[in-house]
Amino acid sequence: MKCSDFLQELTNYLDGVLDETTKTELENHLSWCHNCYVVCDTTKKTIQIYRDSLPYELPDDLRTRLRSAIMSKCQQQKKRGPQSV
Amino acid sequence: MSAIENKLVGPVSEELALVQAAKRGDDSAFEELVRRYDRNVFRIAQHITQNREDAEDVVQEAFLKAYGNLAQFQEQSKFYTWLVRIAVNEALMKLRRRRPERTVSLDEEIKTEDDSLPREIADWSPNPEQQYNQSELREILSKTIQGLPPGFRTVFVLRDVEGLSTEETAAALELSVPAVKSRLLRARLQLRERLGRYFQKRESGDGNQ
Numbered sequence: 001m002k003c004s005d006f007l008q009e010l011t012n013y014l015d016g017v018l019d020e021t022t023k024t025e026l027e028n029h030l031s032w033c034h035n036c037y038v039v040c041d042t043t044k045k046t047i048q049i050y051r052d053s054l055p056y057e058l059p060d061d062l063r064t065r066l067r068s069a070i071m072s073k074c075q076q077q078k079k080r081g082p083q084s085v
Numbered sequence: 086m087s088a089i090e091n092k093l094v095g096p097v098s099e100e101l102a103l104v105q106a107a108k109r110g111d112d113s114a115f116e117e118l119v120r121r122y123d124r125n126v127f128r129i130a131q132h133i134t135q136n137r138e139d140a141e142d143v144v145q146e147a148f149l150k151a152y153g154n155l156a157q158f159q160e161q162s163k164f165y166t167w168l169v170r171i172a173v174n175e176a177l178m179k180l181r182r183r184r185p186e187r188t189v190s191l192d193e194e195i196k197t198e199d200d201s202l203p204r205e206i207a208d209w210s211p212n213p214e215q216q217y218n219q220s221e222l223r224e225i226l227s228k229t230i231q232g233l234p235p236g237f238r239t240v241f242v243l244r245d246v247e248g249l250s251t252e253e254t255a256a257a258l259e260l261s262v263p264a265v266k267s268r269l270l271r272a273r274l275q276l277r278e279r280l281g282r283y284f285q286k287r288e289s290g291d292g293n294q
Contacts, residue, residue, distance in 0.1 A: 010270060010273075011266055011269055011270040011273065012266075014273075015251070035206045038206050038207070038208045039274075039277070041208075041209075042209050042277050042280075042281065042284075043274065045213065045277075045284075046273060046276050046277040046280055047245045047273060049213075049214050049222075049226065049280070050226060050230070050241075050276070051245060051246055051248075052214075053222065053223065056127060056131040056140070058123060058124045058127040063124070066123065066141060066144055066145060067119050067120065067123060069145055070119055070144075070148045070149060070152075071112065071115075071119070073145070073149050074115065074148075074149065074152045077152065077153055078110075078112075
């Protein structure tokens with residue numbers, strides 16, 4: 001496997017959807033190609049950091065306010081009868 | 086290296102029961118759907134619009150649209166995927182209004198495959214996120230993801246942050262599966278490269294020799 005082949009398969013590899021043969025070839029490539037190993041490892045860390053950080057949490061008070069606004073607008077819509085929104 | 090696990094978003098049959106009840110006019114069932122997905126919609130909207138007020142509007146508008154169009158919802162697909170599609174469209178519309186000088190669409194910046202080939206290979210510190218405090222880290226992550234074109238950012242957020250499957254992401258964005266995969270790869274590589282500026286191993290010694 002060449003470095004460009006590795007890159008083609010990187011997303012499938014990280015998502016765990018590679019067939020066994022390709023996965024073995026890819027892991028064999030990673031065992032000797034330091035650059036690809038680093039790219040793979042740091043890409044995985046990138047995903048993990050974003051996934052763990054969840055930077056945009058909805059605060060409870062805002063959440064409650066939004067939900068009651070949504071529900072009251074839904075009621076109004078219902079009263080007005082079916083229409084396109 | 087093992088594959089990265091995806092989060093699951095609630096049991097589908099329970100979701101379907103709520104949707105069917107809401108279709109029959111049970112507003113408490115719809116409210117439960119709001120409760121179930123409001124945080125996700127808010128995160129997706131804020132990632133796309135990069136603006137909190139817009140994200141709040143998107144949450145309201147997306148649920149209101151879903152409510153008004155519930156009768157049209159085909160139950161073969163997941164309600165959440167359908168809701169995400171509505172929310173993404175609302176968020177992109179906000180972005181267009183805010184940046185009228187730029188055309189914002191999911192199809193922009195589709196160039197050749199090799200423009201995202203890694204140029205910067207340097208390794209990172211073992212626990213790079215621990216070099217920064219929580220608010221510094223949030224700032225870095227937010228600034229970094231803002232640099233991606235909206236089309237890449239949206240795919241990354243749905244797939245990697247929200248944990249939708251490739252197929253669900255494709256359905257929510259009305260893209261093909263290969264298009265989602267190609268954008269995801271490029272988004273991941275671009276983010277990796279940009280984060281590298283903050284997380285790279287420092288070559289200078291720190292007095293431990």
